[in-house]
Amino acid sequence: MRAGVYRRFGGPDTVGVEEVPRPSLGEDDVLIRVHASTVSAADHRARSREVPRGLGLLAAAGIGAFRPRRRVLGMDVAGVVAAVGTDVHRFAPGDEVIAMLGAAFGGHAEYARIRSDGAIARKPRNMAFEDAVTLVFGGLTAQGFLRQAGLAPGAAVLVNGASGAVGTAAVQLARHHGACVTAVCSDANRRLVTSLGADRVIDYRTEDFAAGPAGYDAIVDCVGNASYERVRHLLRPGGALLLVVADLPAILRAPIRSRRTGHRITTDAGKPTGHDLAFLVDLAEAGSFRAVRDRTYDLADVVEAHRYVDTGHKRGNVVLRIAADEPVGADEPIETRQETAS
Incomplete structure (x- = not known):
């Protein structure tokens, strides 16, 4: 799959589009074919290592000391469920969803994985993917x-x-x-x-x-x-x-x-849940929560998206439009991740 990848910390030019392995699928996982994500202030901080005073060591532990621990940024996604693990019953392939990946990142790619008990909910029926993703982060x-x-x-x-x-x-x-x-x-x-x-x-x-x-x-x-x-x-x-x-x-x-x-x-927003996200979806469907989208970039233009976010003057959200080349087919099975007890 294609993804926006960065292998070192620095400016927008450190990000490039590469082919990377598709996420494997565990028993409790949902694999999402991503249509849209956002480039947020969190992506800027992770990519640049520019963090508030005193948080350098915590940032190193979370995002990496000398090189990025997670090479694909993007904390949120909107897309279509491509596959689910054997223990997942709330979602099924074909469902249109939005999800918060959080510190795991991975949204700037054609496919993203999240646990079914994470912050995932069905997409607002009255919003396109590019607007729906703005509800998340x-x-x-x-x-x-x-x-x-x-x-x-x-x-x-x-x-x-x-x-x-x-x-x-x-x-x-x-x-x-x-x-x-x-x-x-x-x-x-x-x-x-x-x-x-x-x-x-x-x-x-x-x-x-x-x-x-x-x-x-x-x-x-x-x-x-x-x-x-x-x-x-x-x-x-x-x-x-x-x-x-x-x-x-x-x-x-x-x-x-x-x-x-x-x-x-x-200083802590707490851990978001699927219920929290569903509440926002209900507000959006009722017309009580509007999408605020400043600019939209294609994945191929991810560098320009980061460059614009770095100006610090975006209005609302900067959306990254991502479309997988093809759906998961029968001749291309989803790999199942082997879970080990700790």
């Missing part, structure tokens, strides 16, 4: 953080970095919960975030959102510049600071500060 991340805020109708939420993949999802989900949303982004993206449900927009280029008055029940920081020291005065008692981007000091201090201050501070 940003939607699950925003959902995981906002769930911890315990939002009630009428809550006030500030989303810092509201025009990115996670930010556009956070605006929509907060609005779905009945919150009043303040979006921080450039003025060029004012119309976009307003159309998604933002009640107020702060242009970060002309106004410091942290200089505003107190009154937020939750602050979602998708940028990495809303430290607790900078924004604590903005939070109401019991309010939540949701740090989507955080350095090591912030991660270590979060549980201590949560106990001492009465504010809920978290």
